[in-house]
Amino acid sequence: MAHWLFKSEPTTWSFDQQIAAGKKGTFWNGVRNHLAKKHLMAMQVGDRGFFYHSNEDKAIVGIVEVIKPYYPDHTDETGKFGMVDVRAVKALKNKVTLARIKAEPRLVGMTLVNNSRLSVQPVSDEEWRIVLELAGEHG
DNA sequence: GCCAACGTTGGC
């Protein structure tokens, strides 16, 4: 099963709002980047991803699960981009800040560190495990 | 608020 990282500005869409959306989840729209689109298209129902707050928080705060695979984004007039549906799984015990990730030698290869502007990123199994460990989770 | 990184656009 693949792992991902979803980036959101908490002022636009926060993990608290994601939790409030409940088990039904919500669509993850607004992606207008071809590489991010490629990642969205590769997602399968059941895949899990980190929920990252950019700008204000700069930290991974929770885990979400893909509950509906790629379908067209009705808010995109060009018709080129799509989205998936995700639901909140849980908040991390301890959020993992960007500073902490950058300070972790085993995570220097993370896309978050190297291409912070990409809004949907793949996360390797090892990176997933290490971040969970930093979050005080058992995985 | 600044600026680097990146993607997109448009003139040639």
Place this chain on the structure above:
DNA sequence: GCCAACGTTGGC
């Protein structure tokens, strides 16, 4: 098809 100009994102 190249590349300069511009807009956006996001860390600092």
